[in-house]
Amino acid sequence: MATLLKLGSKGKAVEEVQTLLNKTPAKPKLTVDGDFGGKTDKAVRHFQEKSGLVVDGKVGPQTLAALKQTVAPLKPGRPEPAKGAIVSPVPETGPTSVSPAPPPNAKSVRILDTSRVIEEVIVHCTATPEGKDFTVDDVRAWHKQRGWSDIGYHFLVYRDGRVIAGRPIGQVGAHVSGRNTGTVGIAYIGGLAADGQKAKDTRTDAQRSSLLWLTMQLAAKFPVRKVSGHNEYASKACPSFDVRKDQLSTLAR
Numbered sequence: 001m002a003t004l005l006k007l008g009s010k011g012k013a014v015e016e017v018q019t020l021l022n023k024t025p026a027k028p029k030l031t032v033d034g035d036f037g038g039k040t041d042k043a044v045r046h047f048q049e050k051s052g053l054v055v056d057g058k059v060g061p062q063t064l065a066a067l068k069q070t071v072a073p074l075k076p077g078r079p080e081p082a083k084g085a086i087v088s089p090v091p092e093t094g095p096t097s098v099s100p101a102p103p104p105n106a107k108s109v110r111i112l113d114t115s116r117v118i119e120e121v122i123v124h125c126t127a128t129p130e131g132k133d134f135t136v137d138d139v140r141a142w143h144k145q146r147g148w149s150d151i152g153y154h155f156l157v158y159r160d161g162r163v164i165a166g167r168p169i170g171q172v173g174a175h176v177s178g179r180n181t182g183t184v185g186i187a188y189i190g191g192l193a194a195d196g197q198k199a200k201d202t203r204t205d206a207q208r209s210s211l212l213w214l215t216m217q218l219a220a221k222f223p224v225r226k227v228s229g230h231n232e233y234a235s236k237a238c239p240s241f242d243v244r245k246d247q248l249s250t251l252a253r
């Protein structure tokens with residue numbers, strides 16, 4: 001299924017990749033001829049470099065997913081809630097403990113292989129009001145409106161515990177200034193009180209379980225030596241709790 005296209009490949013799939021590449025800022029512009037030659041190789045490498053992918057000139061699932069996301073039209077969703085409140089201090093939360101449990105959609109959660117080095121999981125919230133559902137399309141639209149190529153996080157955890165893939169994991173994320181290399185960004189929907197003003201740990205039990213489960217899957221696949229929160233690296237409340245005092249921090253290798 002997962003075909004790897006590279007220098008010398010030919011056919012319809014190559015045409016598709018060439019067409020996609022031509023819709024991105026990657027250079028040089030290509031003649032869509034289904035022939036993966038030197039120019040196509042150059043354009044693939046240029047795209048990979050710009051997108052924070054491993055630069056190898058090969059088009060596998062990661063590069064293909066990134067290409068598709070980059071050219072996908074912006075779906076206007078609900079407006080992004082105001083973010084001003086998220087600078088408020090990290091709220092104190094009592095110790096809570098849940099068991100890691102597979103999310104309701106565990107069967108469809110794929111953590112793709114990548115040769116990108118991943119040593120840390122950084123936890124975020126979407127800074128959206130408690131009790132309100134938002135989707136990956138909403139968050140993707142907010143981030144693309146900022147001029148980013150795709151959603152900044154690699155995974156989202158919905159209020160019902162579902163784990164949804166965001167940016168392909170093989171691609172460097174856009175979730176924490178200066179620390180996107182070597183890290184994976186995961187965010188739960190929520191993080192603000194219902195009034196949309198104050199930082200609040202709004203994780204549902206399903207989200208707590210799924211965050212643990214997801215982090216365990218990541219730590220099993222990659223040499224994760226640290227699980228941290230955005231607020232350890234920026235003067236932000238995000239993810240509205242202290243990961244260092246949370247079960248999540250115990251999951252690093």
Ligand SMILES: [Zn+2]
Nearest residue numbers: 124125230238
């Ligand atoms: Zn954050």
